[in-house]
Amino acid sequence: MEHSLEDSSPKDLLSNLSRNDVFLVTNYNILQTHLNHGWFYGLVLVVTCIFSLRYYGLHSRKQLSQLPGPKGLPFLGNALQIPLVRPWLKFMEWASIHGNVYSLTALGMKIVIVNSCEDALELMHKRSAIYSDRPRMEVIRKHGGWSFAVSTEPYGPNFHLKRRMINQFFNPTATHKTYHTLSRNALAFARSALDQPMKIQSYNRRYSGANIMKLAYGHEVVEDDDQWIVNADKAVHELESVGAAGIHPIDIWPILSKLPLQIWGKKFVRNMAATKEATREATTKPYDVVKRDFLNGTAIPSMATSLIEANLKPDGRVEHEEAINGSLAMTYLAGADTTVASIDTFIIAMIHHPEIQLEAQKTIDELLQGERLPTFEDRASLPYVEAILREVEYRWKPVLPGGVPHCVIQDDEYRGMSIASGSMIFPNLIGMMYDSTDFLDPLRFSPRRFLKSEGNRYSLREDVRNPEQIAFGFGRRICPGRHFATAWMWITIATFLAVFEISPCLDDKGEAILPDLEYEPGLVSHPKKYKCHLRPRSQAAAMVLHTS
């Protein structure tokens, strides 16, 4: 489902006004009418309005209650109760006690946890005019060199500029134009994986990265250890070593950043320097290469060349260069790791659930008769594959289980409770994906939950929430790469299902080595290293794979 809140109508904005705002608008109209009848009445009305507004404000504030939440310690709040590893699991546990919207505090910072999709859409989608800021990320922006990233950008003109740059190349129409590249890479990925299934994880990384490098910089990735990909992965790795963004004391009290960094310890200083350097390698270096080639007339057309051309001034300067450079880098840094994680999850799910794999293959065979590989035109005719996409890629093992925090920029009221301006809002995506009001029996892996069947024909149920509505975030911060990511995942899933029997490797005793279902604890949820066995489903499948 689309949430293009970047173009909210005035009606939407009006509905976002709080009761106080509506009261103020109404009184202002009355005041204007009365002023036409004489200054005295006007004055009386002004005084009355001021008093009534103040009274109303105080009175309504008194009526609002505090959000529930676990009791914390003085000053520290809940800081010591929030686990540093997989905090989203604790957030789910607290939701079962305090409800789906509750608050925490940490060192004076207010945090609101949102654990249900309905509440997240109500707050972060419908009220996105005020819920689209990010928490201050002073540490990684100022000291780690990540100010280029739109994901760390406060809600304001730079955010809009960068979003516009990215949206131009990742909206549905633009994504459509990448289908040819995506189909070609899905095929190349399948052929490489068949040759060396042991290297499936590194091929996944290579081909998922190749799509974005080609689109962003026109850069062809031809080997596993492509330097641009290695540099970008290093930048993400260094960032993760800094820890969760937005919760360092410097983020909470920016005045602390005026103190020498050394007070936070040698390791912190080293991490910051390494992060900054890795970031420079991953952003400015590729941009400079493409800019040089563009000015020489030898660059391959790409997002980079289009943006440089559109912003080139007669004196040779490129306007908005920092934003262009940052937007290009961001597409890889936000888009590669996430799609890699979800494709790994698909392989793992198929190894664990051969019966689902077989059923999906049956529906593909019915449509294609083994004569060709699936194409994007087949998508609507393959509901079972769509259901696997929903269950595997979004719901079962969400790529960003804890979501990405937003920040609210004005005091708000929600269901009679107050949410203070500046609160950090955590959309706990895993809590939403495992919410039994939306997904019955949520612990069970079951693409069938999204399907109904008539005879032997499947179709998608419309009365079950599509988890894609949650997986990519909310409101004006919704992931701009969602159409592209979905297209890449779909074509990869459909291709692999059409040609391979995906099964576990066997140990010396002939026992299946099943991939571990406990994932790594990082912000982006990756599986541990796993092995799989791939075999063409038939001679015909092998032929199709090699001749397509």
Ligand code: HEM
């Ligand atoms: C499976 C793949 C992906 C998933 C699950 C995913 C998910 C998300 C989520 C949950 C957010 C946070 C949204 C929010 O704050 O409410 C986000 C932000 C973002 N994503 Fe993705 N994403 C994926 C792929 C991509 C791709 C391919 C791109 C390439 C353009 C991309 C670019 C971004 C950017 C630039 C942001 C920051 C947006 C902002 O702060 O305004 N993502 N993504």
